Amino acid sequence: LVRALPEGLETRCGEGGARFSGGQARRLALARVLLSAAPVLILDEPTAGLDAETERAFLETLEAVTAGRTVILITHRLTGVERPTRILRLAGGRALAAAG
Secondary structure (H helix, E strand, O other), rough: OOOHOHHHHHOOOOOOOOOHHHHHHHHHHHHHHHHHHOOOOEEEOOOOOOOHHHHHHHHHHHHHOOOEEEEEEEOOOOOOOOOOOOOOEEEEOOEEOOOO
């Protein structure tokens, strides 16, 4: 997607710039996450709406580029999340250690 943009990552987005579909906007947001040097990332359903292949590729890349950083991944599905350090489950407004 980025390679197809007229000015690559420097392409202006939104009003006065390029317009993107919902899927394109999500992929661009995920690319920004992968390029971020933030020590803590909080991702809420980052792969929602992605096809299985794109989801798998994103999660593999996320794991590779976030080594040594804290990633809080909020999701309804644990598919593709093979190596979490800790899994918490929300129940009754409280965070509980998940079984297993």
